[in-house]
Amino acid sequence: MSAPPLSVVVPAFNEEGNVLALLDEIVAALRGVTPFEVIFVDDHSRDGTRAALQSALAQVPELRVLGHERQSGQSTAIRTGVKAARGEWIATLDGDGQNDPADLPKLLAARDAGAADVKLYAGWRVNRQDTGSKKWASRWANAIRSRLLHDATPDTGCGTKLFERAAFLDLPYFDHMHRYLPALMQRAGWKTVSVPVNHRPRGAGASKYTNLGRALVGIRDLMGVAWLIKRSRLTGVRELE
Template sequence: MPLSVVVPVFNERDNILPLLGEIAATLRGHTAFEIVYVDDASRDDTLAVLQAARARFPELRILRHRVQSGQSTAVWNGVCAARGAWIATLDGDGQNDPADIPKLLAARAVATPAVKLFAGWRTTRRDGFSKRISSKIANGVRARLLHDATPDTGCGLKLFERAMFLRLPYFDHMHRFLPALVRRAGHACQSVPVAHRPRTRGVSKYGMWNRLWVGLSDLHGVAWLMRRTRLTGIDEL
């Protein structure tokens, strides 16, 4: 299985079928793939919509958290369960365009083996003012402390090697720091311009508080990890 598309969701019942349709339309006939949805203990009928969708989308697999655990845990569990050697992630709100997955795959095809993460870069944001400004501040603070050379770590659209990801340290909110963690592990990252769409269904789960301030302690923790890392080549004698 070359590619697994992992989609974390929480209370996204109206976005399930449209996004599944776009993923399938983009990838069918082009590559072998599976779609792994991880329902983070939704309180609406997200799970029922997903279960009904399997009749139309045989590529679909469904995981469900017994307790709401957050986006990073949903991504982690989805990657652990995935069968593909490479993982593409998408936010479940429909703001990432699945049609951009081939852009990431094309970038991988011409990149050196050192590049293990291809990160979507939303060059034109389609969010409200408060969301844009909090992301801009958070990106600026993060770049100043971590020097991760990534203009947009918050984009949910990413492509990375599964084996590499599973060697990274897991913690809540780790998805916000993936480029820094990948570089800390000695690999390279590449940002790829992608589209960004306004949310047309459902309600955003992030605001100024949980997007900016909650991540400060995590940011200092990741900075500590990077300072304490020692990388060296290894010779077998």
């Protein structure tokens, strides 16, 4: 079987009530648009997430399911999926169903119309369907991140993204790195583009993050990413003949 040009990677932790509906939506959005595979990475869920996904393997030929042997976090789950992916380009969606798979063709169209040095198309949630406190915390975090990293990205927390697999795997890996992909891609010498996308209320289950917990981790990560950017050195390379 030839490798598909697109791999959709979905990290999931305790999302039993969301994953099958999300899978159906991904398939509906992409069949007839481009060959693809869907890789769900179960981050050692304690509910029926893994069993639900396994039950769909026989019905959805594009589906692959990977399971972590211990809970390792969203960034690790994304990286697990990207490393296993066969596609040259990777699309990501959060496993809670708040990202709309119908936006994936829009990101693919933006890539097809974009420049060769754009390696990341990042979703921009223009109509957030979250609680007031979560939206306020996100605006605060985005403002601080933008001032410190100068990544010219209005929304780095959106799970809807499209990026080149090779460019992603060349980035430094650390926990929570998925929240800093625009800055990390730019640090590597690539360009990034933000694309307005839909955002939906969570269908089932509860959020795995709290505003305080995310803020405490975010401050430390911001300082680390700022240090990486400051210490970066880029140069062109020419082979002599």
